[in-house]
Amino acid sequence: MPVPEDELTAAPELELARACPYRPNAQHVRVRDAARPVRMRLPSGMPVWAVAGHRGIRAVLADDRFSADRQRQGFPFPVDGQPGAFRRTMISMDGAEHRAARSAVAGEFTVRRVRRMRPRIERVVHECLDALLAGPKPADLVRALALPVPSRVICEQLGVPYSDHDFFQSRSTTMLLRTATAPQRLRAIDELLAALETLIVEKEAAPPDDLLGRQIRKGREDGEYRRTALVRMAFLLLVAGHETTANMISLGALKLAERPMLAAALRADPARAPLLVEELLRRFTIAEFIPTRVATEDVRLDGVRIAAGEVVVLLCNAADHDPAVFPGSRRGARDHLAFGHGPHQCLGQHLARAELDIVYTALATRLPGLRAAAPVRRLRFKTDAEIYGIHEFPVTW
Numbered sequence: 001m002p003v004p005e006d007e008l009t010a011a012p013e014l015e016l017a018r019a020c021p022y023r024p025n026a027q028h029v030r031v032r033d034a035a036r037p038v039r040m041r042l043p044s045g046m047p048v049w050a051v052a053g054h055r056g057i058r059a060v061l062a063d064d065r066f067s068a069d070r071q072r073q074g075f076p077f078p079v080d081g082q083p084g085a086f087r088r089t090m091i092s093m094d095g096a097e098h099r100a101a102r103s104a105v106a107g108e109f110t111v112r113r114v115r116r117m118r119p120r121i122e123r124v125v126h127e128c129l130d131a132l133l134a135g136p137k138p139a140d141l142v143r144a145l146a147l148p149v150p151s152r153v154i155c156e157q158l159g160v161p162y163s164d165h166d167f168f169q170s171r172s173t174t175m176l177l178r179t180a181t182a183p184q185r186l187r188a189i190d191e192l193l194a195a196l197e198t199l200i201v202e203k204e205a206a207p208p209d210d211l212l213g214r215q216i217r218k219g220r221e222d223g224e225y226r227r228t229a230l231v232r233m234a235f236l237l238l239v240a241g242h243e244t245t246a247n248m249i250s251l252g253a254l255k256l257a258e259r260p261m262l263a264a265a266l267r268a269d270p271a272r273a274p275l276l277v278e279e280l281l282r283r284f285t286i287a288e289f290i291p292t293r294v295a296t297e298d299v300r301l302d303g304v305r306i307a308a309g310e311v312v313v314l315l316c317n318a319a320d321h322d323p324a325v326f327p328g329s330r331r332g333a334r335d336h337l338a339f340g341h342g343p344h345q346c347l348g349q350h351l352a353r354a355e356l357d358i359v360y361t362a363l364a365t366r367l368p369g370l371r372a373a374a375p376v377r378r379l380r381f382k383t384d385a386e387i388y389g390i391h392e393f394p395v396t397w
Contacts, residue, residue, distance in 0.1 A: 013043060014042055017384075023321065029318050035302065036056075036301075037049040037312070048312065052315035057341070061314070061341040065295060066294065067295075069092050070088075070092040090102055109350060121355055124153060131144065138373035141250060141395045142393050146249035147169065147242070150245035150355055171192045173385075175189050177386075196235055215233070240348065247390070251284050252284075253363055255280060257395065270361045273361045277357050280360075282333070284317075287340075287386070288316040292312065294309065295309065320337050368397075371395065
């Protein structure tokens with residue numbers, strides 16, 4: 001249903017950038033306080049409904065009348081939703097198609113499997129810290145620790161050569177930049193897909209004991225192996241498996257550097273790490289716009305009619321800062337929206353939690369004098385990207 005021109009003209013533009021890394025956008029807080037969907041416009045002029053209430057967002061994400069298909073007409077924030085079915089991944093699927101794609105690899109990310117991975121994650125973290133401590137000061141914590149830890153872990157898990165990480169990183173950065181043009185984004189996605197297809201073709205000759213090799217063998221045993229589907233899955237896991245965790249590592253390290261007492265408490269009692277991880281995940285909610293949805297039929301949400309075909313943008317960061325839902329007494333609560341909610345809740349959340357737990361504990365114990373080597377106001381935060389973080393974080397110790 002077309003939006004009346006006078007309603008669209010009166011709708012304010014939705015602000016996408018954060019003014020402060022520790023607080024949600026003030027406009028988003030006002031939407032949250034309205035306690036109902038609010039009509040707004042994206043910078044492109046597209047009309048959307050903005051939802052910022054914690055309960056309302058969870059309701060949308062659990063309702064199959066709201067589609068995650070980024071190739072639906074008019075879907076904003078494309079990421080992997082560029083034209084062409086070959087570029088479509090699990091996060092853009094609905095219903096049975098999504099369940100089948102997710103279940104194919106869910107066993108690779110269980111709590112038990114991640115627990116077995118912890119010794120290897122710890123070795124990777126300490127190797128990166130060894131190199132950092134042996135190098136000059138100041139150092140960029142993003143390049144020295146935040147990026148290589150999750151990149152090395154996911155590359156090893158998938159069976160992707162880490163020697164190619166610069167290639168993968170540059171392409172994933174481009175596809176997540178809001179300032180990138182559509183052709184630039186498409187080229188980055190297609191180059192990543194082509195590289196992964198080449199790698200998977202090589203593995204097909206003698207599938208190794210890594211995630212991709214196991215998927216090849218299992219698909220053949222079931223008579224359902226499809227190379228295209230595996231390439232798309234590898235693409236999603238590679239990008240999602242390092243971009244989000246890398247940004248959380250750098251933001252969490254910033255918090256530890258700014259709050260020495262927080263690091264001291266963690267150093268004195270490493271068992272506090274899981275609660276700290278949950279609190280930092282909630283406070284930063286770095287993928288706040290990723291769980292955007294399109295209504296597939298008319299739906300009423302908090303007394304507002306959302307028509308079929310209308311876009312709903314979920315302001316998760318504002319919801320995760322609602323003092324009525326997360327008072328001080330609920331620090332470390334796990335019902336935040338940093339990993340989403342419902343059928344599309346982050347597949348790799350157990351791995352991300354383990355990596356963050358290990359990294360924050362190691363930083364607190366091995367770099368007790370960690371501090372920022374530049375004023376926070378001068379840091380380049382990722383207000384220009386779909387995943388929030390820091391471009392560079394110079395530190396000393």
